Amino acid sequence: MKDDMNGAQSLIRTLVDSGVEVCFANPGTSEMHFVAALDSVPEMRGVLALFEGVVTGAADGYGRMAGKPACTLLHLGPGLANGGANLHNARRAHTPLVNVVGDHALYHKGFDAPLESDIDSLTGWTEGWSRTSTDTGKVGADAAAAVAAARALPGRTANLVLPADVSWGEGGVAAAPAPVPAPDAVPDSALAAVAEVLGSGESTVLLLGSGATLERGLVAASRIAAATGVKVLVETFPARLERGAGLPAVERLGYLAEQVQWQLTDVRHLVLAGATAPVSFFAYPGKASELTPEGCAVHTLAALGSDVVDALERLAESVAPGVAPVLQEPSRPALPSGELTPQNWAEVIGALLPEGAIVSDEANTSGLMIPMVTAGGPRHDVLTLTGGSIGQGLPVAVGAAVACPDRPVVALQADGSAMYTISALWTMAREQLDVTTVILNNRAYAILRMELGRVGAEGAGPVARSLLDIGGPDLDFVKLAEGMGVPATRATTAEELAEQFAAALAEPGPHLIDALVPSLI
Amino acid sequence: MKDDMNGAQSLIRTLVDSGVEVCFANPGTSEMHFVAALDSVPEMRGVLALFEGVVTGAADGYGRMAGKPACTLLHLGPGLANGGANLHNARRAHTPLVNVVGDHALYHKGFDAPLESDIDSLTGWTEGWSRTSTDTGKVGADAAAAVAAARALPGRTANLVLPADVSWGEGGVAAAPAPVPAPDAVPDSALAAVAEVLGSGESTVLLLGSGATLERGLVAASRIAAATGVKVLVETFPARLERGAGLPAVERLGYLAEQVQWQLTDVRHLVLAGATAPVSFFAYPGKASELTPEGCAVHTLAALGSDVVDALERLAESVAPGVAPVLQEPSRPALPSGELTPQNWAEVIGALLPEGAIVSDEANTSGLMIPMVTAGGPRHDVLTLTGGSIGQGLPVAVGAAVACPDRPVVALQADGSAMYTISALWTMAREQLDVTTVILNNRAYAILRMELGRVGAEGAGPVARSLLDIGGPDLDFVKLAEGMGVPATRATTAEELAEQFAAALAEPGPHLIDALVPSLI
Incomplete structure (x- = not known):
């Protein structure tokens, strides 16, 4: 040929x-x-x-x-x-x-x-x-x-x-693979400078970003923390975060500027590993864009594009030789009961999350409790909304399921965000991908309700509020899913969600659960 | 304030x-x-x-x-x-x-x-x-x-x-409307040059584009045609075309290069009024991009952005003083019967199209017969897929219904194309827009099946064909519509389509009919 x-x-x-x-x-x-x-x-x-x-x-x-x-x-x-x-x-x-x-x-x-x-x-x-x-x-x-x-x-x-x-055109010529440029190695001097900061005894945060949020990076960071007392955080929206029992548990930087300020209170040194210094997701009148506290020095251990994991492992060998990482113990929430709430739906997921799950998390405001209730669950990956452009969760779940056909994929998906790329369900059905989608259906752009207040938009009345309300008509995700060949059910109680989630996980192929979870806001 | x-x-x-x-x-x-x-x-x-x-x-x-x-x-x-x-x-x-x-x-x-x-x-x-x-x-x-x-x-x-x-920020100042620049008037010399072409007795086509496809432009063009024998055509995809009984009937330039070549056979002069000389929608191996025939001279009566209607009316006064336009007589197809076919569904629309309808036409391959069967129907507007980027039809129907709340909107919509912007149905329901959507559901990217052959793509086998087949799973547009609050029905026969289309038109608000029309190709 x-x-x-x-x-x-x-x-x-x-x-x-x-x-x-x-x-x-x-x-x-x-x-x-x-x-x-x-x-x-x-x-x-x-x-x-x-x-x-x-x-x-x-x-x-x-x-x-x-x-x-x-x-x-x-x-x-x-x-x-x-x-x-x-x-x-x-x-x-x-x-x-x-x-x-x-x-x-x-x-x-x-x-x-x-x-x-x-x-x-x-x-x-x-x-x-x-x-x-x-x-x-x-x-x-x-x-x-x-x-x-x-x-x-x-x-x-x-x-x-x-x-x-x-x-x-005729005359095509297949080419051999081109060499992938090796990442820059982090020089010993950068490691030494950070080691000195870690030895200062001053309050320090090690912020992990691209390349550092899988097992090797997390283990190295945990060893460094165990030896030096540094606090380890992961960037707000990691592309892929490995977590669960048996891995070091790390907190993510918050989405809201107020959360980040709280997390970085009194921190004197911020050490970056594949991450950038935190900035506010949006601008708010009278509030700062940069979230690094006054008087906090920023140090780059490993810039984006360098060999971040290698730098973390070398630093661990330097400052924590022989020190073991702190690994998360297994722990799950009990199965809750009663009408669905912003809290108990997350406990259902935490109680039932299967081993090796890939969680595509676009639950937005409805998902605030998810990191907490799944921290001690079986080992899993979390894929987050990295760029803030909603409508990512279902497509990312499709791709993850194609990449990892032997792993269960769980898409935790806010209702408004789901509608940008809802036809991802059809591809799940066509390819019979093992994706369990849970729609957090609160019938609102709830995050915008919150933001309307946070930006200090005065004078907002019924017209403004109606533009953030996506009920009227209510979206029926059971029908939408069935219209694209994905079996679907509706849950209004924790018991129903648990039963339906377990059943969906037990059966191969795609399923959707339309979970009527009231808005937090 | x-x-x-x-x-x-x-x-x-x-x-x-x-x-x-x-x-x-x-x-x-x-x-x-x-x-x-x-x-x-x-x-x-x-x-x-x-x-x-x-x-x-x-x-x-x-x-x-x-x-x-x-x-x-x-x-x-x-x-x-x-x-x-x-x-x-x-x-x-x-x-x-x-x-x-x-x-x-x-x-x-x-x-x-x-x-x-x-x-x-x-x-x-x-x-x-x-x-x-x-x-x-x-x-x-x-x-x-x-x-x-x-x-x-x-x-x-x-x-x-x-x-x-x-x-x-505070300190906003409302501004008065800014003057809209007047269009360039077409000089008398351009009119005279075209008048000379029209008087030559040689085979001539007058091609109408932007600004010339509403009543005034069509009437002027028809008068010119009646007086001089010029053939009038409208560009392939007009933004808005007024047509129906009582208006001059004009043929559109075809979508396929082969159609255009047939329409322009032996034409010696092409006169442009707000249009550009025709080019092939896509390139095909061994076929020309420009569709103006060899030896045909191109004349611009009125360029895009000039006062095209004024130019046509002045030309009509010059070459056709006192000549009346030829207006379409009322005529409708009979209501057909039997299983839906690529032809009879169009006859149903032609038989029942209401007075003053706005037709958003993204029926693609399924819609080939629509212009013919609606030509003598009551006066209506047609909005077409101007840029070729599918997923336009339902949103355009939304906008047309908001602009003209007293007119019925009919969206003729191919299945594959519908899925790009399917949530337009939700806005129709939310605003209770009077839009009747007919989905032409042939379960394929039928146009691409045709194009696969036309581009001469050899070696295409089952893998290629499967990428043009959007059955498996079949899309159920009744469920999709109901999931977004739009009442919906399914039609498999001409009788069912007629009954459902008439019922949808008779009731205010949005409706959808999932018409299982087999593919032409």
């Missing part, structure tokens, strides 16, 4: 040889040769989604769990725009992701056909790596470069724009 | 004074002061959508029907990205639209908070007018300028980026 590949075939062959095995796709006419080429490279699995935000969010979830990129297939500029919000979240998660964007044939672009647009503006917006393939013979090399760029730490979106004629 | 307005209040007051009465919104924290300000300017109607693609598509539909802009309210870069695809369609429709994009406070932008992104890349992509308000005292003036820019012919998206501190 090598001698008569077209561009699309050489692209897919190169991607597969570079370790990219899954393509989340929502194609159009300009991508038909890519679609056709899937039959000639059976190692690439095509997963169809009905909306591009599901495509990009699934690629994000896949990349977070697989530790290597999936690719997407998107239809020109508008398809890329539709996928943009979850590419934003993927950017904040530093997820490796190869974004294949079909375009008009090069010779067709000058004619301003209806779907023509300035794709470079959109690829630029993703702040990743971008290249347009302009030569069929080099598509393979472009693809190999894209994979390497996506994988280089800390991970990024690599956009490969594929004009239709470059895709259908 | 004038002396103590904040920026948001001055913005909304100015918009209202400039004729902008509706805000389609999907807000977040950075937009809370805008939301709160809605209570202080009750003339602005806020319409909530659950996804930004519905917001922008609704603003497009509103602008097409109202002939003036609605505004949007979007949440930072990711919200704008989510609205991007339907802004692309609005750009191709030349719809006046004021896009209000909230952003972080100016002083907060440098801190790279999670939702920070390069909004200018995205506003630039829309190829409209863009400005960031940086001074609370000038927000009103910026808003007035945005409305004027949006309204200047041929119409465009005006992006107004509103940082949160500029919005909440």
Whole structure:
């Protein structure tokens, strides 16, 4: 086949040889040769989604769990725009992701056909790596470069724009995998400087970010803490956090500025490991944007993109030789009873969370108790809303389930946020993914109710409040799920939720529970 | 109130004074002061959508029907990205639209908070007018300028980026409406040149585009045709086309290059009125991009943005003084019977289309017969998929219904396309809009099945075909609609469709019919 590949075939062959095995796709006419080429490279699995935000969010979830990129297939500029919000979240998660964007044939672009647009503006917006393939013979090399760029730490979106004629042209050449640049090693001097801070006896926080929130980083940090008394925190929205019994338990930095200020009270030193100094999620009148307290010095142990885990392990060897990490003991809440509340639904999840679960957490205000009630549960991963653009949770669950078919995926999903990318349910049904979705249905943009007060927006009356109220009509997620082929039930009590959650976990394939949990706010 | 307005209040007051009465919104924290300000300017109607693609598509539909802009309210870069695809369609429709994009406070932008992104890349992509308000005292003036820019012919998206501190700051000043630049008048010399072409006796086509597809333009073109024998065509995807009994009937240029070539066979002159010379929607191997035949001269009567209707009327006075237009006689198909087919469902619509209907047509392959069977029906408007980015039809129907509450809206909607912006149904229910949606449910991306063959993609096998098949699981649009508060029924025969369509039209508020129409392809 090598001698008569077209561009699309050489692209897919190169991607597969570079370790990219899954393509989340929502194609159009300009991508038909890519679609056709899937039959000639059976190692690439095509997963169809009905909306591009599901495509990009699934690629994000896949990349977070697989530790290597999936690719997407998107239809020109508008398809890329539709996928943009979850590419934003993927950017904040530093997820490796190869974004294949079909375009008009090069010779067709000058004619301003209806779907023509300035794709470079959109690829630029993703702040990743971008290249347009302009030569069929080099598509393979472009693809190999894209994979390497996506994988280089800390991970990024690599956009490969594929004009239709470059895709259908003959003379494609598959390329060997390109070397992934090694991360910068953290110099001994940086370790020594931090070690000195840790030895000062002054109140210090070690903040873990990208690359440091899996077992190795957490264990090293816990050893450092055990030896030096440093307090360890994880950034507010980690891309992937390993936790549960047998792992060091770490608190996350809060979402609200007030929480962060409380967590950092009297802290004199903030040591960053793959994280940045905390800033307020939004601006609020009269409140500071930077949340590092006055008089607190910021030290960078390991910058984003450096070998953060190696730095933590070397620091642990230096300041905590022979010291063991503190590991979480098993502990679960009891199964609660009664009408669902913002607290007891979380206890149900904590009581029943299965071993090895992957939790896609977009529960927002409804999920405040979740970290607490699952801390001592069986070992699991948590994937969070890294970029703050809601509508990530269900697509990320799709991608995680594709990456880890042997692990149960639990999507804890706020109602308003679910609606941005609700067709992710259809892909769950189509691929029979083992995802249990729990919708926290409080019939409001509850977080905005809270924010309306926090920003000091005076004069808000019934008109303003009605724009934050998504009841009227109430969303019936049971019908929505069934309309897309996902079996669904409704829970109004803790007992019902427990029974339905256990049943959903026991049966393979996707399920949804529409949990009528009243708003906290 | 004038002396103590904040920026948001001055913005909304100015918009209202400039004729902008509706805000389609999907807000977040950075937009809370805008939301709160809605209570202080009750003339602005806020319409909530659950996804930004519905917001922008609704603003497009509103602008097409109202002939003036609605505004949007979007949440930072990711919200704008989510609205991007339907802004692309609005750009191709030349719809006046004021896009209000909230952003972080100016002083907060440098801190790279999670939702920070390069909004200018995205506003630039829309190829409209863009400005960031940086001074609370000038927000009103910026808003007035945005409305004027949006309204200047041929119409465009005006992006107004509103940082949160500029919005909440005190010292807002409402501005008077800014003058809308008058369109260029077409010079007599251009009319004379076209008149000479029309007098040549050679085969000529007059192609009508933006501004020329409503009654005045159509009547003038028909008079010119009656006097000179010129053939009148409308561009493939008009933003708004008036048609039906009592109006001149005009054929649209085809979607497929082969259709256009047939329509333009032996044509020696192509005269453009608000349109551009036809190009192929996509590129196909070995086929031309430009569809103007060899040896056909292209003449511009009136360029986009000039006073196209005035030019047509003056030309009619010159070449067809006293000549009457040819008006369509009333005629309707008979009500068909039997299992639904790609033909008979259209006949049902043709037989029952109500007087004054607004038809949002995203029926795609299923809708090929619709223009024919509705040509002699009662007078109606057709809104089409101008930019080719699917997922426009339901949001445009929302906007049209808000703009024209006294007219019935009929959304003819392909199944695959519906899923991009399906939550438009919820806004229809919330606002109790009189929209009857007919889903053409063939359980496939049928257009892509056709295109897979047309692009000559060889080697496509079961994997490729499965990516164009959106059955498995079948989408149940009755459940999806009911899940969002829209009453729904399913039709499998022409009789059922007729009964359900008539019942839906007879009752106010939204309805959906899931019509199981087999694929043509």
